[in-house]
Amino acid sequence: MTDLSRRLFDELESLVLIDPHTHINPHAPASKTLADIMGYHYYTELAHSAGMPKAYIEDKGITPKEKVGRLVEKLGDLSNTIQVSWLMEICREFFGFQDDAITTKNWEKLYDGALAKMQLADWEQQVLTHSKLEAVFLTNDFDDPLEGFDTKKYIPCLRTDDLVFHFAKPETRARLAKATGIEATSAELLRSAIGKLFAHFTKQGARACAISIPPGFVPMKVSSADAQTVVERAASGGVLTLDQSATLSQFVFWTLAEFCSEHSLPFDLMIGVNRRVYEDGVFQGQDLFDMRVSLIQYKELFNAFPKVTFPISVLGNTSNNELVSYAWIFPNVVTNGHWWYSNIPTYIEVDTRSRLEAVPRSKQVGYYSDMYKLEFALPKFRMYRRVLAKVLAEDFVIGRGWSETKAIELGKQVLRGNVETIFKV
């Protein structure tokens, strides 16, 4: 890092954050053992990819400590990855780890030391404080009661993949009926049930609706007659054709957008993931993508809902030029973080540079952690802040002659300010 980048980075590091997308369980937000950290799918899937058998990793008969011991055996093959650099940073920052690598020789001491820390009563708060985290958005199932936690700190978010893509499954319909008291046997009843979910979530302080979407999906308004036919058929347990399934998904999706409009709720779209591509992969390590996806598929949606803000994440760097362009033109399209397979510094850098060059500064959510356990916010946001500091230094302070103060203001706006204005927190 140059001195300039370092100064900018230090300023960005001083900022207290709101993390606008995570998978944190508010009832168990911090890790309890190192297995909660090393069990993150990034490590299990990379270990599996490097040759460790799935059965060895996911063996239900082993303790958390044994699981960590096993995963450590493969860390050597993964030492180059940015994901392992997150792990190293967590161990250094939170557990005082000082060695160059986690190996079969030193992992046990690390495990035990981490365990002692994690068992402290205030561990969760220690992590939040040390990570400068003020609040994090959750990913709540549609039937989550949203009770028993501080919704100012752990902000609810209505996740809707099940409703849109799995309504035809009996368990989904059963959960919906239980959550809303409505048997969704018609299009109108389904709409009513969804309305109840929105009422519940917004009352509990939800700040976003969210969904991840396969590359082939094209949102469209569905006619009443078509909606009625497919909802009835699905609700009665009938088998749907592929076309009918698509129509059902479109109907539910469009209805969600209508309620987002009614409730002024941003609708996070995470575009591009195909589920279960690698069927024998480890848990959460089975999904991949098809780069042949375009935001033109969302033309009808963006035009139909001018009042709904769509913070958009794309799975591949190949989609970023489109995302920049759509956010540059559509008032309701906002760039949102760096997702999954494009969440590595190489792609974060080119995506960040291009967004800062062509999308209004008020329409960019710089980063979210996507984490399952609180300890990951620190290394993931730090990775992003390093890139952001570099881009601000090179492109703005040096390239355009901006003052450092002005560059830092821009950085803070995309890191935090826009989270407040866009999600109204």
Added chain:
Amino acid sequence: MTDLSRRLFDELESLVLIDPHTHINPHAPASKTLADIMGYHYYTELAHSAGMPKAYIEDKGITPKEKVGRLVEKLGDLSNTIQVSWLMEICREFFGFQDDAITTKNWEKLYDGALAKMQLADWEQQVLTHSKLEAVFLTNDFDDPLEGFDTKKYIPCLRTDDLVFHFAKPETRARLAKATGIEATSAELLRSAIGKLFAHFTKQGARACAISIPPGFVPMKVSSADAQTVVERAASGGVLTLDQSATLSQFVFWTLAEFCSEHSLPFDLMIGVNRRVYEDGVFQGQDLFDMRVSLIQYKELFNAFPKVTFPISVLGNTSNNELVSYAWIFPNVVTNGHWWYSNIPTYIEVDTRSRLEAVPRSKQVGYYSDMYKLEFALPKFRMYRRVLAKVLAEDFVIGRGWSETKAIELGKQVLRGNVETIFKV
């Protein structure tokens, strides 16, 4: 900038240019008020994207000065964009503006000062001289009489979108009939009418035929029978099916290529734009793209017309690797500038680097401004020259040990020399 980049940049800045693609109106080439500059679609669409209502921006009841005053209200949200950096550079270079930003407090003085300059009798020439512009290519409607201006300075270019994609509209056919004296009621008559246009344009010094093309279009030779059917149907006001529309477009397009061959006119293809994607967008702020486009769609065309040079622009950075490869293989494919959604430094840099590494130096048109008013050539070409100087410094002088003189020669060739040889100006 390093000292080396700066030296190269200064040399490139000293070069007098011919701008090979603009939308300049030769009867009013320079701006008359700051509204001509800030009314450029980049600012209206970005202000709209950042939340300013279309009706507020495009209000027909306001004066140019009021329009500027309104747009200034949103500049703060756009201060990060490269487009606003062009505006700042114009105001500094041409109007002596020295503040850090254009705000609601200082814009009026700027407006009045600019107005005084623009009212000078020789303003057009001042801009040309200060910008080191010798000549600019125009974008002329096919029925443009091409009279009343110096065609050596403002070089005609036959723009053909209307003919290829809108011949079925009565107003297009009426314009064609008026311009040529031919009612194009058959394929042969349509060909004759197009031939008249080429004769007129080339006589008036046109140096290129040009068109922008949606991503789905595939140029193909059309049989005489098919051509006859669709031309007759369109000419008689019949409604065309989608297939018939495509056939009609293909026929007209192929005919244009034939006349380009006959008249030795380069055929500029600007590939990838979908029109009116955002229907409620501001004027010229409605068009976007679908990255799922390939130059393989032009295989038949490139093979069929070996004598026609096709300077090709692509809308997205995602298409650049293909463009580099097709220009590397096909003698008649030339890379042409950095268009619209890829015309930002992040993408210009990677596109420039790759082209300089793999396409013959004689087949690259480095840049065109695409401007509507002369004042934009300076900041846009300067943006490009900064990138070009950086690439020449890093990849050629440092990376390959070239002398600075040799690197500057390469830079000057892609900036100007190739415009002369490829377009024969």
Added chain:
Amino acid sequence: MTDLSRRLFDELESLVLIDPHTHINPHAPASKTLADIMGYHYYTELAHSAGMPKAYIEDKGITPKEKVGRLVEKLGDLSNTIQVSWLMEICREFFGFQDDAITTKNWEKLYDGALAKMQLADWEQQVLTHSKLEAVFLTNDFDDPLEGFDTKKYIPCLRTDDLVFHFAKPETRARLAKATGIEATSAELLRSAIGKLFAHFTKQGARACAISIPPGFVPMKVSSADAQTVVERAASGGVLTLDQSATLSQFVFWTLAEFCSEHSLPFDLMIGVNRRVYEDGVFQGQDLFDMRVSLIQYKELFNAFPKVTFPISVLGNTSNNELVSYAWIFPNVVTNGHWWYSNIPTYIEVDTRSRLEAVPRSKQVGYYSDMYKLEFALPKFRMYRRVLAKVLAEDFVIGRGWSETKAIELGKQVLRGNVETIFKV
């Protein structure tokens, strides 16, 4: 280059290599005249692209020396290309050439001096030694007897394009019959014939099966009945529909994968090339691509053959994000070099950076030369090593605080170590 990059580069340069993919003829591995070097398709196609007529380049009535003399006439227009920088490096390293460019004035002396060197009895060994090449993989036709050369130094590799895509051609079937003694008139006989090829190749020390594949191909298991129908029809000289051709290709391809599994042979997939796009191009200068290809097309294959390692090359940089992701998830997917239209430093850099950030280090084959003559290994690997040294310096030593020793180990693993472990040499 910074001092740090230079130190890393020097260490990488000291490494003795095994080149895991070339088109070397083991009976004539080194060049005999400069025409063998300048006749490489990169120079003929670029000269043709820059305007030299095909007939002038491929004139059968000229001597090698005349051919070089002709190509030299166009080198000026190609001096910017990375491919000409390889040529310059060859001439400097092997022939003591010291001028700044090869021109019509100095080429003859260069030609004659090179000829004298190449006529030395130990030229092949001199090139191998100077290039630090221990062994190279070949690309052998399926009916290659694999005799008369040292298969430890020139490692056989079974190339299968003809079998998969041209079995319907009588000459392919005749060659197969001759090589195996089996007339492949049924699916079962075709399988037996292919089995014989594998037995022969593996007995002769083959270390890989390989194929290049057009973007539209989708590997699928074919039912016995479907396989039987199409093989019979093809074997009897019947004309196949497009669907039948695809089925035949799928059947042969799937059978190859089965034998790779049985023989523990890696199956190199080079994905994305369309043949004969530019029909009037020079020899080997006719192929291009369609970026609209996805590795999702290989989903069935990767799932069906967990024991087969698939080293994958993609033709375009646009496919790299997918390749990184698929190699990150699938244990049997390995990244393999930088192929053809993405084999230029701009794209090598972004591809290398991303792979080192997200793919296990044990699953990356850094580079292969793809060369036809031994002299090209040196400049091509050097180009890669420059990029690799830069990435290791910036991202690992500076960015992550790695020691130089640790960074060099990573570099050596992707350059050589993984070639040994993945191909078992």
